[in-house]
Amino acid sequence: MEYIIHISILISIYAILGLSLNLVVGFTGLLSVTQAAFYGIGAYVTAILLTSTGMNFFLALIIGMAITGVCSLAIGFVLSKFKDDYYALGSFGFNVIIYSIFLNWQSLTRGPLGIPGIPRPSLFGFTFSENVWFLALSIVLLILVYFICRFITGSSFGRVLKSIREDEGAISAFGYRTLWYKLAIFVISAMMASIAGSLFASYITFIDPSSFVLSESIFILAIIILGGLANNKGAVIGAACLILLPEILRFVGFPDDIAAQMRQVVYGVILVALMLYRPQGLIGEYRL
Amino acid sequence: MNNKKTIWITVGVIVVVAVIAIVAFSSGSNKQPAVKQTVKIGLALPLTGGAAFLGESSRNAAQMALSDAGQTKYNYDLVIEDDAFNPAKTATVVTKFVNIDKVSAIITFGSGTSNAAAPINENAKIPRFGLASDPTSAIGDYNFIHWTPPFKEGQLSASEMVKKGYKNVAIVDTNHSGTLAVTNSVKEALKNTSVKIASYDLTNVGDKDFRTIITKIKALKPDIVLVEMFSPEIEIFAKQMKELGVKIPMTSVETFEWSNDPSLFEGMWFISDAKITPSFAEKYQAKFNDGPKPGATYVYDLVTLFINNQEKADHALSPTEMRDSIIKTGYENSPIFGNIQIDKDGFFITNASVKMIKNGKAVLIPE
Amino acid sequence: MDIIPQLILNSIIAGAIYAMIALGFNLIYGTAKFFDLGYGALTAVGGYAVFYFYKTLGLDLYVSILLGVLIVGVIGFIVYKLVYSPLRKRKSSGMVLLVAALGVLTALQAIIAILFTSQFQTLSQNSSSEQVFNILGGAITQTQLVTLIIGFVIMIVIGLVFRYTLFGKAVKAIGDDEEVSKIVGVNTENIIGWVFFIGSAIGGLAGILIGFDTGIEPTMGLSLLLKGVIACIIGGIGNVYGGVLGAFLLAFIENFGIWHISGEWKDAIAFAVLILFLLFRPHGILRK
Numbered sequence: 001m002e003y004i005i006h007i008s009i010l011i012s013i014y015a016i017l018g019l020s021l022n023l024v025v026g027f028t029g030l031l032s033v034t035q036a037a038f039y040g041i042g043a044y045v046t047a048i049l050l051t052s053t054g055m056n057f058f059l060a061l062i063i064g065m066a067i068t069g070v071c072s073l074a075i076g077f078v079l080s081k082f083k084d085d086y087y088a089l090g091s092f093g094f095n096v097i098i099y100s101i102f103l104n105w106q107s108l109t110r111g112p113l114g115i116p117g118i119p120r121p122s123l124f125g126f127t128f129s130e131n132v133w134f135l136a137l138s139i140v141l142l143i144l145v146y147f148i149c150r151f152i153t154g155s156s157f158g159r160v161l162k163s164i165r166e167d168e169g170a171i172s173a174f175g176y177r178t179l180w181y182k183l184a185i186f187v188i189s190a191m192m193a194s195i196a197g198s199l200f201a202s203y204i205t206f207i208d209p210s211s212f213v214l215s216e217s218i219f220i221l222a223i224i225i226l227g228g229l230a231n232n233k234g235a236v237i238g239a240a241c242l243i244l245l246p247e248i249l250r251f252v253g254f255p256d257d258i259a260a261q262m263r264q265v266v267y268g269v270i271l272v273a274l275m276l277y278r279p280q281g282l283i284g285e286y287r288l
Numbered sequence: 289m290n291n292k293k294t295i296w297i298t299v300g301v302i303v304v305v306a307v308i309a310i311v312a313f314s315s316g317s318n319k320q321p322a323v324k325q326t327v328k329i330g331l332a333l334p335l336t337g338g339a340a341f342l343g344e345s346s347r348n349a350a351q352m353a354l355s356d357a358g359q360t361k362y363n364y365d366l367v368i369e370d371d372a373f374n375p376a377k378t379a380t381v382v383t384k385f386v387n388i389d390k391v392s393a394i395i396t397f398g399s400g401t402s403n404a405a406a407p408i409n410e411n412a413k414i415p416r417f418g419l420a421s422d423p424t425s426a427i428g429d430y431n432f433i434h435w436t437p438p439f440k441e442g443q444l445s446a447s448e449m450v451k452k453g454y455k456n457v458a459i460v461d462t463n464h465s466g467t468l469a470v471t472n473s474v475k476e477a478l479k480n481t482s483v484k485i486a487s488y489d490l491t492n493v494g495d496k497d498f499r500t501i502i503t504k505i506k507a508l509k510p511d512i513v514l515v516e517m518f519s520p521e522i523e524i525f526a527k528q529m530k531e532l533g534v535k536i537p538m539t540s541v542e543t544f545e546w547s548n549d550p551s552l553f554e555g556m557w558f559i560s561d562a563k564i565t566p567s568f569a570e571k572y573q574a575k576f577n578d579g580p581k582p583g584a585t586y587v588y589d590l591v592t593l594f595i596n597n598q599e600k601a602d603h604a605l606s607p608t609e610m611r612d613s614i615i616k617t618g619y620e621n622s623p624i625f626g627n628i629q630i631d632k633d634g635f636f637i638t639n640a641s642v643k644m645i646k647n648g649k650a651v652l653i654p655e
Numbered sequence: 656m657d658i659i660p661q662l663i664l665n666s667i668i669a670g671a672i673y674a675m676i677a678l679g680f681n682l683i684y685g686t687a688k689f690f691d692l693g694y695g696a697l698t699a700v701g702g703y704a705v706f707y708f709y710k711t712l713g714l715d716l717y718v719s720i721l722l723g724v725l726i727v728g729v730i731g732f733i734v735y736k737l738v739y740s741p742l743r744k745r746k747s748s749g750m751v752l753l754v755a756a757l758g759v760l761t762a763l764q765a766i767i768a769i770l771f772t773s774q775f776q777t778l779s780q781n782s783s784s785e786q787v788f789n790i791l792g793g794a795i796t797q798t799q800l801v802t803l804i805i806g807f808v809i810m811i812v813i814g815l816v817f818r819y820t821l822f823g824k825a826v827k828a829i830g831d832d833e834e835v836s837k838i839v840g841v842n843t844e845n846i847i848g849w850v851f852f853i854g855s856a857i858g859g860l861a862g863i864l865i866g867f868d869t870g871i872e873p874t875m876g877l878s879l880l881l882k883g884v885i886a887c888i889i890g891g892i893g894n895v896y897g898g899v900l901g902a903f904l905l906a907f908i909e910n911f912g913i914w915h916i917s918g919e920w921k922d923a924i925a926f927a928v929l930i931l932f933l934l935f936r937p938h939g940i941l942r943k
Contacts, residue, residue, distance in 0.1 A: 002383055002387045006380060113400075114400045205403075211374060211376055260372075
């Protein structure tokens with residue numbers, strides 16, 4: 001049972017990440033591969049505040065969102081100068097740079113040694129130390145994020161985003177300042193990823209830079225590509241599938257020697273097969 | 289729209305099947321036939337990603353320990369899962385060991401991964417033995433560390449440098465929890481001694497080009513270079529030192545011993561984790577046609593420890609009984625380290641020693 | 656002692672490897688116009704093929720290298736036919752191809768690890784007795800010198816082929832405008848297939864040379880590839896000479912960065928340079 005709760009918590013965290021990235025990639029059509037950096041900033045701010053000042057988790061979560069917001073504003077501004085493949089490549093670069101900062105600013109982050117002993121959240125004297133309660137908290141935050149995403153994508157703001165995706169030239173000809181729209185959604189998305197980071201830090205109680213590498217960003221991207229771009233439900237389904245997949249494969253019974261690498265082969269083949277046969281993902285509304 | 293429905297159903301079916309499979313598996317594993325009882329040991333090792341070469345070596349060592357145990361009263365099942373050296377994945381794997389496999393003891397590989405696992409083990413009351421240089425994961429009653437403490441190695445390394453009359457040392461370090469903990473303790477121990485740190489360079493895991501760092505060091509002319517790198521980086525470093533014509537001697541803490549090609553460090557002294565019996569390395573080499581990598585000895589040692597304690601008992605030990613039995617006896621006659629004490633905080637006390645590479649082999653320097 | 660000559664030589668040695676990677680990548684990108692991440696894994700395929708022929712089977716050195724290069728070329732070609740070609744026919748966007756290439760990279764790396772384990776391997780028979788040359792007050796080994804020479808030879812050959820042969824002109828034409836080339840009767844499918852064969856073979860050769868200089872491991876590809884991509888962007892994407900120029904420039908920046916700052920920031924420096932170039936000179940130094 002604990003195992004299923006654990007997996008469910010991870011799914012909630014990655015569903016939040018998927019939802020947040022879908023705003024940028026699916027709805028606005030900007031191929032960002034730097035979500036793990038914002039996830040990491042949220043996690044590190046929370047971890048540092050909780051372990052060094054004993055601050056309340058929810059306050060730390062909000063401060064984390066604020067700091068992530070400021071960082072993402074700067075990064076989003078630079079990225080907004082790029083298009084298509086170059087946008088992806090630039091966002092790659094920012095992920096590597098932020099990761100290097102986590103790794104090398106050792107007086108703050110303890111570098112590769114990581115930050116252990118991060119406490120679980122507590123509210124009005126109640127501590128979410130049982131995993132069931134932590135799952136409840138994650139799901140509440142997931143639902144909150146989900147409805148914010150649904151509100152955004154259904155609003156007139158969301159419609160502008162979609163038209164930026166379809167034809168940026170046309171929409172700017174109508175007098176929309178597309179730069180501000182792109183920046184706004186980038187920052188909102190990063191702040192949501194920061195929520196996931198705070199949850200992650202407090203759940204695992206330990207973080208180190210290895211959780212926020214480039215391949216983590218690629219994994220989050222794979223979630224929304226599998227689930228379906230520009231579909232909020234798709235992001236949640238994608239997270240569920242990609243977190244469950246390796247777990248199911250654990251029970252398939254590959255020989256010990258090659259089990260781990262076989263999982264990687266299956267993961268790779270699934271990505272290729274999806275692109276070949278269903279590039280809009282399981283229930284997506286937009287093809288890359 | 290119909291299409292969409294099919295997908296929803298597919299996803300639903302996958303999730304349901306997954307949950308049923310997991311639940312069925314977890315309840316099924318409780319009902320073992322009572323013929324010969326099975327004791328499960330969980331190992332969370334990095335089997336994919338950049339650290340896979342370490343995990344593979346530890347997996348080999350665990351299997352070797354099992355086959356070396358020969359005929360046993362109980363069946364032993366090594367449950368080996370990949371955590372890719374990623375703390376979050378370790379948490380998943382350890383949760384699986386605890387809840388699905390119902391293992392009696394767990395081994396985790398690395399400092400960060402051990403930190404992520406520690407609270408889970410404490411909650412579930414299942415003993416976990418981490419191969420970790422950073423001491424932070426030895427929390428509570430169920431978390432142990434089997435790794436020579438870095439501060440001991442650091443002190444010994446520093447006192448050797450003082451004894452040998454070195455004036456200045458250049459340090460080349462790796463951005464990794466294992467090596468950082470060691471070099472930090474060397475730097476700490478060198479404070480207030482006559483040995484000055486001429487330069488300190490940090491490299492990242494996976495770097496292959498150290499020529500500029502070596503060029504820098506060459507110009508500084510230190511008496512000795514302390515190289516804290518894993519294999520293969522350390523061999524590449526030694527090779528590039530040679531290519532650039534730098535003849536400054538090197539030293540290390542542990543890492544020479546793990547090299548695939550110790551002859552690169554012929555005649556150089558270094559600090560080793562305790563008195564590893566040379567037969568282990570030879571046996572491993574013969575069996576897998578490759579030298580053991582860092583961690584392999586500890587894994588071999590731990591699996592043997594579990595088996596020894598279980599064999600002495602008259603029933604399959606519960607995790608808590610396994611822990612108590614290990615704490616009570618300590619570790620007598622460890623095949624690798626001789627007698628080991630386990631202190632009250634959960635550290636296996638193994639002493640550092642000074643060794644030298646002679647004829648391509650690590651040998652102990654007599655006091 | 657003056658360390659500048661050796662520093663310059665170090666940069667040239669590092670640059671030679673980057674240049675090899677950049678040459679193959681640039682050829683593929685210049686023609687097919689997408690970021691072929693799978694190309695990264697092909698460097699490892701080359702290295703391990705030679706490892707198998709030369710060290711396991713004990714074949715002659717040059718025969719092994721020739722076989723290794725051919726095998727990588729063929730695998731590159733097969734991957735193109737199975738994955739990239741159907742996607743390109745369907746006019747999939749660069750992002751779909753990027754994700755598919757990521758799947759190829761993941762699967763190939765894992766397959767190598769299953770076949771050969773993840774242990775680091777060197778290709779040279781006796782690593783510590785390589786001949787070292789002293790040039791201009793610095794040291795360089797035989798393998799490194801060979802790498803440098805091969806890199807320049809390939810660059811010049813590709814340059815000549817582009818300029819003087821029908822095949823080269825067709826490749827250039829496809830790079831400029833695939834549709835138009837098709838209309839004027841160029842067999843684009845065939846020619847792009849050849850480009851994948853040649854480009855992959857160059858990548859494989861780079862992997863082999865790295866195997867003789869330092870060594871090979873299944874996951875060696877991605878970081879090499881990213882360096883190659885950065886080199887191409889700096890020097891001029893799609894431009895044969897540009898990629899090589901960018902490779903040496905990147906190597907100089909990295910090595911002087913290590914000298915003045917510190918080694919652990921190497922990757923961050925490389926990507927910071929990339930972002931600066933994307934911002935201020937997106938077409939690189941040498942325009943196509």
